[in-house]
Amino acid sequence: MSSKDHREPTLLKAPVTASLRLPGFGPGRKSFQIASALMMAGTMLAGCSSLPQNAPTSRNIVKASQSPANTLNYKIVELDAALASTPPQRNELGLVKMASFANIPAPNRSDMVLPGDILLVSVYEVGVSLFGGPAPTSAATPTAPGLPPSAAAHNIPVTVREDGNISLPYIGTLKANGFYPEELAEQIGTRLAPYSQSPQVQVAISQSVGNAAYVNGAVAKSGRYPLTSAHERLLDVIALAGGSAIDVNDAELHFTRRGESATLRLADLRAEDRANIQVLPGDRIEIRKQRKSITVFGATDRVSEIGFEAPNLSLAEALARSTGPADSRANARGVYLFRLERDSSGDVLQPVIYHIDMMNPQTYFLTQMFQMQDKDVILYSNSSSNLTQKFVGMLNMLFSPALGIRYATQ
Structure with a gap:
C-alpha cells in the first residue's frame, strides 16, 4: 500500500516533543505514547504483508506465477466454456x-492341474480288478459313459505335491503339474494297462488351490476363489x-x-473396459478405502475437506x-x-490454476x-480492502473505537 493513503507521514514530520498534539488528544506524556504507537502501526500498515492473512490476494497469486x-x-x-x-481423464488413477x-x-482353459490341487482319479476295470477284486456283474454300480455295465469304478483321491507329482498304486510317481485332466487320465491308463484288464481312467479336479484368485480387503467375503471355464474377469x-463393502x-x-x-478407483472400472481383464491363477485383488475428496482453503467461513459422495x-x-467465499x-x-493435470496414464503433465x-x-x-x-x-x-479493515481493527484494540473511526474517516 502507498504512503499517501494514510496519515503517518504527517506524524513523522511533526516534532516529537511533549507538546505534540493529535486530533482529539490533549498535550502531555500520554499523547506522546499514543503518537508513538500510531507511528508504529503506520509502519506496520506500510508493510501490509505483516498483517495476518489466511490466504493470498489475487495480486499475490498472479505475481507469484x-x-x-x-x-x-x-x-x-481462465475458466471458459471450452474447458x-x-x-476429465477417467484413466488418471491406473486404468491404462x-x-x-x-x-x-x-490360458485357453482354466482347468490345468497345478501344485496343491486335489484330484479325484476314477479307475474303471473289467474282470479282475487291481483295486477291489472281481468286478460286479450287475448294473447297480454306476459306470462311466461308454463302458460295459460290468466295469467296476474305483475312486482314488490324490493331492498334487509341491514338486508337481502324484503317487498312485501300481504306478508310483507321475508328473501331474501342467497337464489337463484328460491328458493326465490318458497317462494313468497307459501306465495301468500292463496290470489291469481294459482300464479306463477319468481325472477330475475336486479342489483347486493353484487355479484360483485371492480377494481381500473391503469386500463382503474375503477368500480364495477358484477360476472356471467361464474365464472370470475382475468385476466377476x-x-x-460379495462386492465392495464400502461406498464404491x-x-x-x-x-x-x-x-x-x-491401482485404480473401483467406480472408474466398467464391464466393457479393456481394463476389466481376465483373472489368472495367483492374481490378488484388494479393495481399499480411499476417499475421493477436494480441499478448500482461504477466505471462507470453513476450511474443509469435502468428499464426492x-x-x-x-x-x-x-x-x-x-x-462459498x-x-x-x-x-x-x-x-x-x-489442479495437477494428468495424462491418460496418470502422469502429471502440468500444474494448473x-x-x-x-x-x-456466466461463471455460474x-x-x-x-x-x-x-x-x-x-x-x-x-x-x-480486508487489510485496511484489519488495521482499523488493530487501532480499535490498541486505543478505542473512536480513534479507529476517526482514522478511517479522515
Whole structure:
C-alpha cells in the first residue's frame, strides 16, 4: 500500500516533543505514547504483508506465477466454456496400467492341474480288478459313459505335491503339474494297462488351490476363489466376493500379478473396459478405502475437506458445499482451483490454476459444467480492502473505537 493513503507521514514530520498534539488528544506524556504507537502501526500498515492473512490476494497469486520462484512452472488459466465442457481423464488413477495386463497371454482353459490341487482319479476295470477284486456283474454300480455295465469304478483321491507329482498304486510317481485332466487320465491308463484288464481312467479336479484368485480387503467375503471355464474377469470375481463393502466412490482396487501391480478407483472400472481383464491363477485383488475428496482453503467461513459422495461432482456443487467465499474477507472475483493435470496414464503433465470470477453471471453456468477431480484444491483469495479493515481493527484494540473511526474517516 502507498504512503499517501494514510496519515503517518504527517506524524513523522511533526516534532516529537511533549507538546505534540493529535486530533482529539490533549498535550502531555500520554499523547506522546499514543503518537508513538500510531507511528508504529503506520509502519506496520506500510508493510501490509505483516498483517495476518489466511490466504493470498489475487495480486499475490498472479505475481507469484510470474516469479522466478515458480519452479513448478504452473500457469493461471481462465475458466471458459471450452474447458468447462471437457470431460476429465477417467484413466488418471491406473486404468491404462490395468489394461496393460491384458497383454499377458491367458490360458485357453482354466482347468490345468497345478501344485496343491486335489484330484479325484476314477479307475474303471473289467474282470479282475487291481483295486477291489472281481468286478460286479450287475448294473447297480454306476459306470462311466461308454463302458460295459460290468466295469467296476474305483475312486482314488490324490493331492498334487509341491514338486508337481502324484503317487498312485501300481504306478508310483507321475508328473501331474501342467497337464489337463484328460491328458493326465490318458497317462494313468497307459501306465495301468500292463496290470489291469481294459482300464479306463477319468481325472477330475475336486479342489483347486493353484487355479484360483485371492480377494481381500473391503469386500463382503474375503477368500480364495477358484477360476472356471467361464474365464472370470475382475468385476466377476469381485461380485463373487460379495462386492465392495464400502461406498464404491470411496473404494480403490489394488491388483497384483506376478510382482507387478496397478491401482485404480473401483467406480472408474466398467464391464466393457479393456481394463476389466481376465483373472489368472495367483492374481490378488484388494479393495481399499480411499476417499475421493477436494480441499478448500482461504477466505471462507470453513476450511474443509469435502468428499464426492457420488461418481461426479461439479465445481458449482463443490463451491456450495464449501459455503462459498466469506463476504467480509474474500474477493469474489478471485476464486482459484489448483489442479495437477494428468495424462491418460496418470502422469502429471502440468500444474494448473483455474481462475473463477464469481461476479460474472456466466461463471455460474460454467461451474455447472466443470467437473472436479480427486484432490483438487479450491482457494478463496483475500480481498485487498480486508487489510485496511484489519488495521482499523488493530487501532480499535490498541486505543478505542473512536480513534479507529476517526482514522478511517479522515
